[in-house]
Amino acid sequence: MTIEFRPSWLDEDLAMYQDTVVRFVETEMLPNDEAARHQGHVGHDLWKRAGELGVLCSDIPEAYGDGGGDFRHEAVLYDAMSRRGLTGMSPSVHSIVAHYFLNHGTEAQKQKWLPRLARGEIVGAIAMTEPGTGSDLQGVRTRAEKRGNRYVINGSKTFITNGYLAGLVLVVCKTDPTQRARGTSILIVETKDLKGYRVGRVLDKIGLKAQDTSELFFDDVEVPEENLLGGAEGQGFFQLMSDLPYERTIIGVMAAAAMEGAYQTTLNYVRDRKAFGQTIADFQNTRFRLAEIATTCQVARAFVDQCVEKLVAGQLDTATASMVKLWSSEQQGRVIDECLQLHGGYGYMNEYLVGRMYVDARIQRIYGGANEVMREVIARAM
Numbered sequence: 001m002t003i004e005f006r007p008s009w010l011d012e013d014l015a016m017y018q019d020t021v022v023r024f025v026e027t028e029m030l031p032n033d034e035a036a037r038h039q040g041h042v043g044h045d046l047w048k049r050a051g052e053l054g055v056l057c058s059d060i061p062e063a064y065g066d067g068g069g070d071f072r073h074e075a076v077l078y079d080a081m082s083r084r085g086l087t088g089m090s091p092s093v094h095s096i097v098a099h100y101f102l103n104h105g106t107e108a109q110k111q112k113w114l115p116r117l118a119r120g121e122i123v124g125a126i127a128m129t130e131p132g133t134g135s136d137l138q139g140v141r142t143r144a145e146k147r148g149n150r151y152v153i154n155g156s157k158t159f160i161t162n163g164y165l166a167g168l169v170l171v172v173c174k175t176d177p178t179q180r181a182r183g184t185s186i187l188i189v190e191t192k193d194l195k196g197y198r199v200g201r202v203l204d205k206i207g208l209k210a211q212d213t214s215e216l217f218f219d220d221v222e223v224p225e226e227n228l229l230g231g232a233e234g235q236g237f238f239q240l241m242s243d244l245p246y247e248r249t250i251i252g253v254m255a256a257a258a259m260e261g262a263y264q265t266t267l268n269y270v271r272d273r274k275a276f277g278q279t280i281a282d283f284q285n286t287r288f289r290l291a292e293i294a295t296t297c298q299v300a301r302a303f304v305d306q307c308v309e310k311l312v313a314g315q316l317d318t319a320t321a322s323m324v325k326l327w328s329s330e331q332q333g334r335v336i337d338e339c340l341q342l343h344g345g346y347g348y349m350n351e352y353l354v355g356r357m358y359v360d361a362r363i364q365r366i367y368g369g370a371n372e373v374m375r376e377v378i379a380r381a382m
């Protein structure tokens with residue numbers, strides 16, 4: 001018997017879809033990853049290609065020109081990318097944006113933007129974080145002021161995934177600065193040739209080198225009043241909160257796949273590399289470490305799969321989603337650290353998958369809500 005990590009929900013149809021996804025990832029993403037890591041983004045062509053193949057927004061209804069699948073289709077893509085250490089393009093943030101439209105947008109907003117997101121014609125980003133506000137989202141300062149039939153936006157955002165390439169940004173703003181949660185709204189901003197909108201640097205991060213994480217600046221940026229997500233002011237914070245289980249499950253899916261990818265690449269490496277007249281795999285320490293890692297991978301797979309199934313059934317609560325984000329991202333950090341150790345000095349080289357996975361894993365404990373915030377959310381549900 002060989003240890004395998006097959007998702008419990010992967011039926012025959014999804015396995016066929018997985019073949020398409022893996023072919024795309026291996027032939028069109030992987031060969032360009034090194035170049036993307038040097039330039040700090042994957043470029044628009046890859047997004048358009050993903051759209052053509054139907055792998056973007058795969059869980060949005062066909063009525064909006066999208067895939068018509070469910071979250072398992074999304075998970076297939078995140079899994080295929082994460083186990084190969086591909087973190088440049090962020091289809092997950094793109095899908096999160098699509099879900100804000102699906103769950104909270106007006107019918108006209110859905111019709112207007114969802115098909116373009118699915119085609120990869122515009123790249124989606126969500127801009128919450130500001131230089132002075134991260135975890136405490138109710139404290140955002142970016143202001144959207146109603147003037148006639150338009151909103152005028154002023155402020156700045158930082159750490160925005162897909163920010164450099166984004167054609168559509170959901171901007172979390174204050175429509176009433178005297179209020180915290182109730183003063184928060186989400187504005188839809190189409191960025192092309194938009195006066196007063198500026199993208200800052202692609203930020204120089206320790207990992208996720210191919211991902212265009214950027215600063216965004218809004219200087220009297222005007223958008224029509226129809227661009228208020230859902231059409232009513234003061235709903236932004238509640239819209240953000242209600243989509244959290246979706247975002248946190250994605251982080252769990254990525255963590256489980258990254259651990260399995262790290263385990264597999266380490267197993268291959270230690271069976272090949274020799275020291276003291278035997279392979280590294282022959283040392284009892286190596287076999288025991290890998291036995292523990294394989295066990296962690298199985299436990300993660302079981303918990304993540306359970307959350308995926310609950311999410312698809314509409315039964316995943318915020319506390320459980322926070323648990324999967326917390327636990328799997330912590331395990332990802334620990335497992336990949338141990339896998340790197342078993343590679344010796346080669347593990348520290350960017351040329352090796354495990355080295356890239358090591359730096360990329362670190363952010364999983366911070367974004368999507370820092371793990372300390374996850375502990376708070378879980379504790380509150382006790």
Ligand SMILES: Cc1cc2nc3c(=O)[nH]c(=O)nc-3n(C[C@H](O)[C@H](O)[C@H](O)COP(=O)(O)OP(=O)(O)OC[C@H]3O[C@@H](n4cnc5c(N)ncnc54)[C@H](O)[C@@H]3O)c2cc1C
Pocket residue numbers: 093126127128129132133134135136158159160161162205208213363366367368369370372373376
């Ligand atoms: C690569 C990358 C991509 C990102 N992508 C996006 C994006 O697409 N859109 C977006 O809006 N943001 C994005 N972010 C921002 C990310 O979500 C924030 O960095 C995160 O929410 C933490 O906010 P902060 O950095 O301001 O840290 P702070 O809020 O200043 O917190 C610092 C630390 O304080 C501790 N802490 C905070 N609150 C509590 C608490 N309640 N209890 C105990 N301890 C606490 C935690 O240890 C936390 O890590 C991204 C960040 C990075 C680095």
